[in-house]
Amino acid sequence: MMATGMPRTEITMTSTEPKTPIRRTRQRAAVSAIMTALDEFRTAQEVHATLRDQGDPIGLATVYRTLTQMAESGEIDCVRTPDGQSAYRSCSSGHHHHLICRECGRTVEITPPSFEDWTNTVAAEHGFTEINHELELFGRCADCTAAPAS
Amino acid sequence: MMATGMPRTEITMTSTEPKTPIRRTRQRAAVSAIMTALDEFRTAQEVHATLRDQGDPIGLATVYRTLTQMAESGEIDCVRTPDGQSAYRSCSSGHHHHLICRECGRTVEITPPSFEDWTNTVAAEHGFTEINHELELFGRCADCTAAPAS
DNA sequence: CTTTGTGCAAAGGCTTTGCATGCTT
DNA sequence: AAGCATGCAAAGCCTTTGCACAAAG
Numbered sequence A, B: 001m002m003a004t005g006m007p008r009t010e011i012t013m014t015s016t017e018p019k020t021p022i023r024r025t026r027q028r029a030a031v032s033a034i035m036t037a038l039d040e041f042r043t044a045q046e047v048h049a050t051l052r053d054q055g056d057p058i059g060l061a062t063v064y065r066t067l068t069q070m071a072e073s074g075e076i077d078c079v080r081t082p083d084g085q086s087a088y089r090s091c092s093s094g095h096h097h098h099l100i101c102r103e104c105g106r107t108v109e110i111t112p113p114s115f116e117d118w119t120n121t122v123a124a125e126h127g128f129t130e131i132n133h134e135l136e137l138f139g140r141c142a143d144c145t146a147a148p149a150s
Numbered sequence C: 001c002t003t004t005g006t007g008c009a010a011a012g013g014c015t016t017t018g019c020a021t022g023c024t025t
Numbered sequence D: 001a002a003g004c005a006t007g008c009a010a011a012g013c014c015t016t017t018g019c020a021c022a023a024a025g
Helices: A025-035 A044-054 A060-073 A118-127 A142-144 B026-037 B042-052 B058-072 B116-125 B140-147
Strands: A075-078 A086-088 A096-102 A107-110 A128-138 B077-081 B086-090 B095-101 B107-110 B129-140
Touching: A025 A044, A025 A060, A025 A086, A044 A086, A044 B026, A060 A075, A060 A086, A075 A118, A075 B077, A086 B140, A118 B129, A128 B116, B026 B042, B026 B058, B042 B058, B042 B086, B058 B086, B077 B107, B095 B140
Parallel strands: A096 A128, B095 B129
Antiparallel strands: A075 A086, A096 A107, A128 B129, B077 B086, B095 B107
């Protein structure tokens, strides 16, 4: 489904990787700030809009590039929303999950019991490391059950 | 992030809903057959390609429309893949999850312990019903740890 | 016969990329 | 001064939609 046919880049790293340090720019600082500020999912477009609104001129492409890099470096987590956008969230702070109403979008934060242990165990059994997990519950909230749409 | 500003359609259903029965067509049967056949995630494009390959002429738009309907009716589940496509899976059969290598895409099926109970409990506490859950683990597999790409 | 489903093509929306310029180091 | 980061615009992709024709009930 996902990485079907994903090319397995067989690179035999030779010398010391260049490891260019990331340059500190106003834009990157702004994105980083807004991401660490709140522990909620934000799409690239939302981040862009927010920055523009608060008087931080920034290009949409830059937001995309920055968020992608931050996600690759592990600074933030990335998931796909049901409507097909990428949503990012700072992952350093408390890792929690969501209970989402598929009708009206209402969201409730939930904290699952320690199944973090289980995830690590299972991962180890299969030789996997650097584990991240995504867990979301979708349902219909009380209001929408009372007054269903369509 | 997701349903931000999603219009809450306040429809007060009056009489008996028309409830037009879905017409049985060759295309719909083909899509339904391919989805119930295997218990794996498939994107719309994959379903389309598969059907074309096995000599079942069908339009891409039809595949999208059919899968969307089947998802709405609850026949199949829909999730978003990391690369931004919609993946569908028949949801009647055994519900399982995946451990995915974020490097090469290798996938291992996993079956979490009974936390289904927990999901229902939490959902009930918040007045949510008709719960579905999505759980995926992302990590780096043994091979990719041995020979890292990039 | 009426209504829904299908196909094709065009449009829409999110994301990525090419290239010249500006800013960081 | 050298090189990455940024902006803008164009291109790419997946998905949805409009419209005419075919098929189902």
